[in-house]
Amino acid sequence: MAVRETFDILTKPSVKIILKQEVNANTKANLGTVKKLLYAEELSMNVTTSICSVFIELINNVRMHSAQRKRSDAPLGLLLVGKDDNCIYLQSMNIVTDDKVADIDTKLNRMNSHIKKELRMYYKHRRRFENPNQDSDGAGLGLIEIAKRAKTAVNYEFRASTEGFSLFTMLVVFDKGGA
Secondary structure, X not given: OOHHHHHHHHOOOOEEEEEEEOOOHHHHHXXXXXXXXXXXXXXXHHHHHHHHHHHHHHHHHHHHHOOOOOOOOOOOEEEEEEEOOOEEEEEEEEXXXXXXXXXXXXXXXXXXXXXXXXXXXXXXXXXXXXXXXXXXXXXXXXXXXXXXXXXXXXXXXXXXXXXXXXXXXXEEEEEOOOO
C-alpha cells in the first residue's frame, strides 16, 4: 500500500479508533474503548454484540496468522474502527506469507458466497469437527463468525508487500440499525 493511501485511510474523519501495536491477548482490553464508541451510538444490543465479536475475531486473526507473529519488536497489525451516518466498520491490516494467500482467499470467497442462514448452519456443522488446518491455533471458525455477523460481504484485499509477503486487509461493515 502506498504511503499516501495509508495516510488517507488513517486520517479519514470517520476513523474513530486506531490500534497500532503488537496485537496479543492484552489487546482485547481495547474492547472497552470500542464499547464506549458503540454505546455512544445507541446501537441495539445485537449490533453491539456482533461488532464486539468481530473485533475480537479480527484481533485473533491478526495475532494468530500474521507473518510477523514471531517478531516481538514489530507491530503485528493495525485495527481501525470507523463510523459514518449509517454504518460502523472494522478494518484489519496485517502481513501474511504469500503461501497463505490462496487459502485465505478461498475461505473468504466461500464465506461471501453463502447467505446468512447457510453460514449459521455451516458454523454449527464445523463446530463439531476438529480444525483440519494443522498450522492453525484456532478452531477454524473465525472467518465464518465474521461473515455471518457482517452486514454485507466481507471486503478484503491482498497487496504484494515484499518478496514472499502480502498485506492482507479485511473490512467488515455493520448497519447501525441492525438490518
